Amino acid sequence: MKNEPSFDHRPDPELGAALRAALEPKDDHKAFAARVMAQYERALDRASVPTLDVLASWFRPGIAAAVAALILGFLFGRTVLAPEPASFDTAMAPLEGRGLADLVTSQDPPDASVVFSSLVEQR
Amino acid sequence: MGAGGGAQPPAGAARMGSSEDDKSLITKTLAGEREAFGSLVERYAPQARRVARAVLGDPDDADDAAQDGFLSALVKLAQYDTRRPFGPWLMRIVANAATDRRRRRNVRQAEPLDAALVGGGPRPDVVAMRSELSARLRTALGELPERRRTAVVLFDVEGYSHAEIAGILGIPEGTVRSEVFHARRRLRTLLADWKEQVK
Numbered sequence: 001m002k003n004e005p006s007f008d009h010r011p012d013p014e015l016g017a018a019l020r021a022a023l024e025p026k027d028d029h030k031a032f033a034a035r036v037m038a039q040y041e042r043a044l045d046r047a048s049v050p051t052l053d054v055l056a057s058w059f060r061p062g063i064a065a066a067v068a069a070l071i072l073g074f075l076f077g078r079t080v081l082a083p084e085p086a087s088f089d090t091a092m093a094p095l096e097g098r099g100l101a102d103l104v105t106s107q108d109p110p111d112a113s114v115v116f117s118s119l120v121e122q123r
Numbered sequence: 124m125g126a127g128g129g130a131q132p133p134a135g136a137a138r139m140g141s142s143e144d145d146k147s148l149i150t151k152t153l154a155g156e157r158e159a160f161g162s163l164v165e166r167y168a169p170q171a172r173r174v175a176r177a178v179l180g181d182p183d184d185a186d187d188a189a190q191d192g193f194l195s196a197l198v199k200l201a202q203y204d205t206r207r208p209f210g211p212w213l214m215r216i217v218a219n220a221a222t223d224r225r226r227r228r229n230v231r232q233a234e235p236l237d238a239a240l241v242g243g244g245p246r247p248d249v250v251a252m253r254s255e256l257s258a259r260l261r262t263a264l265g266e267l268p269e270r271r272r273t274a275v276v277l278f279d280v281e282g283y284s285h286a287e288i289a290g291i292l293g294i295p296e297g298t299v300r301s302e303v304f305h306a307r308r309r310l311r312t313l314l315a316d317w318k319e320q321v322k
Binding site: 015019021039 | 261
């Protein structure tokens with residue numbers, strides 16, 4: 001063992017051996033290595049998720065987004081594109097030709113086709 | 124010296140295998156060969172456990188930290204520059220893992236010396252005396268600042284150069300020299316005292 005009080009660039013074999021003995025674990029290094037490898041295997045298992053699970057995880061948000069887009073589209077179409085509600089009189093008025101009032105007040109007997117078309121229009 | 128479990132030459136102990144072996148194992152590990160990673164772990168486990176224990180003191184904590192270090196190294200392995208030696212790179216990760224663990228657990232204090240050791244009680248056989256020296260050294264290491272004890276273990280036990288330790292600990296090389304010097308002074312005093320007692 002060297003006792004000179006100076007920087008020494010060479011390892012001290014005696015001190016090194018004593019320290020090595022002091023720090024050496026009591027058990028076998030193979031048991032430790034096996035423990036590390038077991039942890040490694042567990043980490044690998046956690047990391048390797050099956051492909052279908054990955055696809056499913058992507059699929060679920062896709063479906064949710066599609067449903068949300070559908071609902072939004074429906075609401076948008078309903079509020080923006082739907083015609084304004086007509087008044088009751090407008091709704092009851094015939095689109096063309098003679099109306100129900102004319103039919104009732106007419107001197108001539110009504111034509112069957114006119115009666116039929118008037119009834120259909122009222123519905 | 125007759126103590127410390129046999130005088131194994133620490134110099135060069137850091138090179139657990141040739142760099143070519145390491146490169147090959149690293150390449151295979153990156154390619155997904157689990158056995159290659161297992162070989163790297165077996166090769167560097169003794170060193171990683173000792174370094175972690177130098178930082179943490181407690182052997183169980185040290186093993187946890189060494190394990191964290193290996194798994195962290197695996198995650199970062201693609202970033203490793205294969206032109207540089209693997210040992211210092213790995214030991215830096217292990218030492219950081221140990222330091223992180225020590226911080227998280229709020230710094231375990233060095234265990235107090237056994238009264239029998241302090242009082243110099245009856246001298247049993249050689250094995251027990253070696254065990255006594257080891258206990259004293261662990262206690263002395265625990266009393267050193269963390270960087271100092273890690274530096275001396277990396278230098279005198281694992282055989283890393285000052286420059287490599289500077290890279291591992293992220294400090295200037297001159298600081299490494301100083302840390303090793305001060306640690307050695309303390310530990311050599313303890314060792315000399317113990318040898319006097321054994322005589």
